[in-house]
Amino acid sequence: NSLTNGSEYEFKAQAKNEMGYGKESAVVKATPKTA
Numbered sequence: 001n002s003l004t005n006g007s008e009y010e011f012k013a014q015a016k017n018e019m020g021y022g023k024e025s026a027v028v029k030a031t032p033k034t035a
Contacts, residue, residue, distance in 0.1 A: 003032045006032075007031065008030070009032075011030065012024050012026065012027050012028065013025045
């Protein structure tokens, strides 16, 4: 799947290691554009 230029998307990250999952990051919004 790919992202559509001009559409807003929300992303957040979450780390994982042998101890389990960490806290989720804050939501970041981004809108891809053509190069």
